[in-house]
Amino acid sequence: MVEFKDVSVTYTSGVDALNKVNLKINDGDFAFVVGPSGAGKSTLIKLILKEINATSGVVTVNGFNLSKLRRGKVPKLRRTIGVVFQDFRLIPTMTVYENIAFVLRVIDAPAKYIRSRVPYVISLVGLTEKSKAYPTELSGGEQQRVALARALVNDPKLIIADEPTGNIDPALSYEIVELLKGINECGTTILMVTHEHDIVRHFGGRIININKGVISFDEVVGGKGK
Amino acid sequence: MRLSSMRYLVGQGFKSIWKNRMMSFASFCIILVSLLMVGLSALASLNLSKIINGIEDKSEAIVVIKDGITEEEKTALTKEITLIPNVNELKFYSKEEAWKSMVEDMPKDEQDLFKYADDNPLPDTFKMTVVDIKKMSETTAQISSMKNVDSVKSPTSFTDMLISIQRVVTIISAAIIIALVLVCLIIISNTTRASVFTRRKEINIMKYVGATNTFIKIPFFIEGMIVGIIAAACALFLTQFAYEGVYKIFSTDFSLWAVLGMQNLYSFDSLFKIVAVSYAVAGALIGAIGTSISTGKHLKV
Secondary structure, three states, X not given: OEEEEEEEEEOOOOOEEEEEXXXXXXXXXXXXXXXXXXXXHHHHHHHHOOOOOOOEEEEEEOOEEOOOOOHHHHHHHHOOEEEEOOOOOOOOOOOHHXXXXXXXXXXXXXXXXXXXXXXXXXXXXXXXXXXXXXXXXXXXXXXXXXXXXHHHOOOOOEEEEEOOOOOOOHHHHHHHHHHHHHHHHOOOEEEEEOOOHHHHHHHEEEEEEEEOOEXXXXXXXXXXXX | OOHHHHHHHHHHHHHHXXXXXXXXXXXXXXXXXXXXXXXXXXXXHHHHHHHHHHHHHHOOEEEEEOOOOOHHHHHHHHHHHHOOOOEXXXXXXXXXHHHHHHHHOOOHHHHHHHHOOOOOOOOOEEEEEEOOHHHHHHHHHHHHOOOOEEEEEOOHHHHHHHHHHHHHHHHHHHHHHHHHHHHHHHHHHHHHHHXXXXXXXXXXXXXXXXXXXXXXXXXXXXXXXXXXXXXXXXXXXXXXXXXXXXXHHHHHOHXXXXXXXXXXXXXXXXXXXXXXXXXXXXXXXXXXXXXXXXXXXXXXX
């Protein structure tokens, strides 16, 4: 669960990125976050990951009160969140399998669990045959599926997808969102930032529109697709 | 932390040495050169102070005894001089001995001229060494004032010079060593900073998935340590090679021996353990600290 209470962020440069934002995303929700660039979408994500702190107000993520969370405990918070980036951020020197196993290794998971869990999530995104390939040998869509598997592997409560379709073919974009929908149906909360209105219109659901640091629209809209 | 994780981290350290072999090689070279410079200048300064100490030990003062004193007076004088705390060794050197050695030191054809001389003009003397050469002038003054002592000849100006040389050598070599260590640390932390920079993506991802800082640092730490230890091993080998080369020159060239007060230098075997241990510790520390400094900067995500 993500909750913002009167959250404002003012950068040291004097820019007001968010202005008294109130927002609640319940467990199991699927929400699109839309808005023009510079509206505060990235700031929202940075707050949830505690990359930055709110200037005022309270941010609560998966039971952690972020304004009271000490620096040393940040890894604990981040283990409950999976992140998918626009630019995939896969490690080029590691194979698909290693890229995903890496996540479990850094959170000190047992070797036995890694050996069974990683092939499972690779099969979920349909890349079993490519598990020994390197990221450069994959298409953009495939790379993003690897990134998705990586976000999924430690069974997070919340997945944040920051423009996950921004760097891939429109046709493959739908595939990625379908995958996210599927993950959501298994109970994971999904927060997807995008500015591709076609996708939002196609899938529908909860849409949060941020404009100039305030939420201008937050409603559930029926999708046109299917 | 789990054993399997620890094994993984150590493995990653080894792997990344090879993956980043250009950077590892650069770090290796810098640590190697630094260790060599510091090590060789430390060894040189160690030997210099041994040589100077050797010259100090060898430098003796000569106490000239008044002519015609009795055996009892001589014994009393010996006692009186040895009572001075700074006197290390006192050896009687009779006028006959002095004469004999003087004649022997002369060229063969001139020796005959002295064979038949009846009169020995040389005085009886004591040869004296002191404990602390810095108090030499004090001690000689004390002895000069004694009854039955004609005069004391001490190499005061020479010893004074030695003492000041030693002081200068110590200060200069200490300054060189400190400067070198600082330069090494700066260069190494910059080199590793570059190597960390090339891997900032990896670190960034690790941060996002909730790796603790310790977990991220360990492979870099191990990598730096291994590179440092390998560099230390090579430095040890090269140091031994260089040292033994110089040692050979000094121990075979007797004119150099004479200049250096006939004093043996330290053999490398006697220094091997201490040099090996200090190189290994210094190499591992420089490598590990250097990498830690530069990883710290990239962990604030």
